[in-house]
Amino acid sequence: MKASEGEKMSEERLELKDGLERRLGLFPLTNIVVANMVGAGIFTTSGLLMAGLKEPLLMLVLWAAGGVIALCGALSYGELGAAMPRAGGEYTFLSRLFHPVFGFLSGWVSFFAGFSAPIAASAIGFSEYLTRALPALPSSGKKFYAIAVILVFTFVHSRGIELGARVQNVLTLLKIGLILGLISAGFLSGEGELSHLTRGEGFVFDFGGWKTIGLSLMWIMFAYSGWNASAYVGSEVRNPQRNLPHSLLLGTGIVLLLYLGLNLFYIYAVPPAEMAGVISIGGLASGKLFGPSFESVLSLLIAFALFSSLSAFLILGPRVYYAMACDRCFFPFASQVHARYQVPAKSIFLQGAIASLMVLLGTFDQILTYMGFSLGIFPLLAVFGVFKVRRSGISDYRLPGYPVVPAVYLLAGASILILGFFERPVESSIAIVMVFLGLPVFYLFQKSLQRRQENRPHGR
Numbered sequence: 001m002k003a004s005e006g007e008k009m010s011e012e013r014l015e016l017k018d019g020l021e022r023r024l025g026l027f028p029l030t031n032i033v034v035a036n037m038v039g040a041g042i043f044t045t046s047g048l049l050m051a052g053l054k055e056p057l058l059m060l061v062l063w064a065a066g067g068v069i070a071l072c073g074a075l076s077y078g079e080l081g082a083a084m085p086r087a088g089g090e091y092t093f094l095s096r097l098f099h100p101v102f103g104f105l106s107g108w109v110s111f112f113a114g115f116s117a118p119i120a121a122s123a124i125g126f127s128e129y130l131t132r133a134l135p136a137l138p139s140s141g142k143k144f145y146a147i148a149v150i151l152v153f154t155f156v157h158s159r160g161i162e163l164g165a166r167v168q169n170v171l172t173l174l175k176i177g178l179i180l181g182l183i184s185a186g187f188l189s190g191e192g193e194l195s196h197l198t199r200g201e202g203f204v205f206d207f208g209g210w211k212t213i214g215l216s217l218m219w220i221m222f223a224y225s226g227w228n229a230s231a232y233v234g235s236e237v238r239n240p241q242r243n244l245p246h247s248l249l250l251g252t253g254i255v256l257l258l259y260l261g262l263n264l265f266y267i268y269a270v271p272p273a274e275m276a277g278v279i280s281i282g283g284l285a286s287g288k289l290f291g292p293s294f295e296s297v298l299s300l301l302i303a304f305a306l307f308s309s310l311s312a313f314l315i316l317g318p319r320v321y322y323a324m325a326c327d328r329c330f331f332p333f334a335s336q337v338h339a340r341y342q343v344p345a346k347s348i349f350l351q352g353a354i355a356s357l358m359v360l361l362g363t364f365d366q367i368l369t370y371m372g373f374s375l376g377i378f379p380l381l382a383v384f385g386v387f388k389v390r391r392s393g394i395s396d397y398r399l400p401g402y403p404v405v406p407a408v409y410l411l412a413g414a415s416i417l418i419l420g421f422f423e424r425p426v427e428s429s430i431a432i433v434m435v436f437l438g439l440p441v442f443y444l445f446q447k448s449l450q451r452r453q454e455n456r457p458h459g460r
Contacts, residue, residue, distance in 0.1 A: 033251025039309025041223025047278035067256030078245025108438035113374030115317025154352030214419020318347030
């Protein structure tokens with residue numbers, strides 16, 4: 001059963017009260033998805049993956065599998081976003097489809113793992129590549145460089161969504177150009193060897209091997225995280241029933257192709273044994289193919305390419321806290337929209353402050369492992385919500401491949417979390433504990449809201 005005209009008009013009135021304007025079309029939305037996905041993960045995790053897998057072909061297969069899982073998630077979120085085109089992403093979906101507590105917990109996790117931690121990781125990745133490119137810079141200043149870039153982009157995005165989107169478009173196009181240039185120049189140089197693909201040490205598919213695969217996919221899915229990006233700015237999207245699902249699919253498909261090409265470039269340039277454990281793998285591969293001088297130049301370019309994903313996270317995260325605050329499930333100041341720039345400026349500044357604190361307190365490896373598990377939890381529940389949306393008939397958009405597509409995502413996502421937990425129980429347990437710590441916080445906000453309602457004068 002389709003939504004009635006009255007329901008649609010009611011939804012439109014609700015969105016007008018959000019205080020956010022529908023200004024974003026398909027092109028900037030797709031750029032937000034691409035920029036959110038292509039970041040620290042693809043430029044840092046392949047060396048870590050090779051250390052565990054030791055098989056280049058298996059690593060490529062897992063990157064392709066991760067892309068397929070992300071596409072299944074993007075298709076599912078396309079239907080959810082078309083049905084509920086409001087700011088907040090999973091927070092909005094879970095609050096409306098199940099219970100506000102699930103929405104709050106997803107936002108709570110996003111606050112620490114979904115946005116603050118990736119911003120910190122991107123900033124740390126930037127400082128690592130920057131000091132590799134410019135060895136004269138004191139390495140003791142890495143945390144300072146990372147925090148400085150966070151503060152710069154926090155200021156940029158506090159000045160309005162249109163300025164932020166324009167900056168984002170330029171950074172994303174430059175980053176895609178860099179990746180395509182690396183892939184093309186690398187293979188045209190003729191200095192690498194495709195025989196590296198067959199120089200693995202062999203992989204045993206026992207329980208220990210499957211645990212390694214689970215952890216590897218968890219890290220890979222961190223690199224693909226962002227396939228749901230445009231759903232977080234639903235209140236600012238023109239024609240959301242069309243542009244939201246299309247941007248999710250286009251962005252995820254583009255990134256899948258870029259990731260496979262870039263990983264093939266790494267393997268072509270560097271023997272598997274030399275790849276293992278190297279974080280700045282892009283710089284190493286460039287040095288192998290083009291020489292030390294090009295290694296410095298390309299490391300510098302990759303450092304600045306990480307601006308794009310950091311910028312995208314600073315666009316999306318504050319919209320989640322804004323949506324939560326509008327529902328009285330977060331600090332009230334987070335719902336305030338800047339009178340001139342029409343953005344949730346205080347949420348943006350809060351996001352920048354938390355990410356800067358994470359840079360001070362954590363290392364890249366700690367942040368990566370914690371994020372991988374945390375980010376896999378609530379998208380599972382949101383994708384399960386597609387079945388509820390379909391039964392209720394609240395959207396005109398129909399997910400292609402239903403019910404196989406959401407089922408594939410649910411099965412794969414749950415398997416990754418289980419295997420990853422067995423491989424890294426400490427980091428996974430910390431992520432689970434953080435989820436449960438959100439429960440008393442939610443009920444504190446609910447109790448505060450109830451007191452305000454009870455103290456409100458009657459008749460208002």
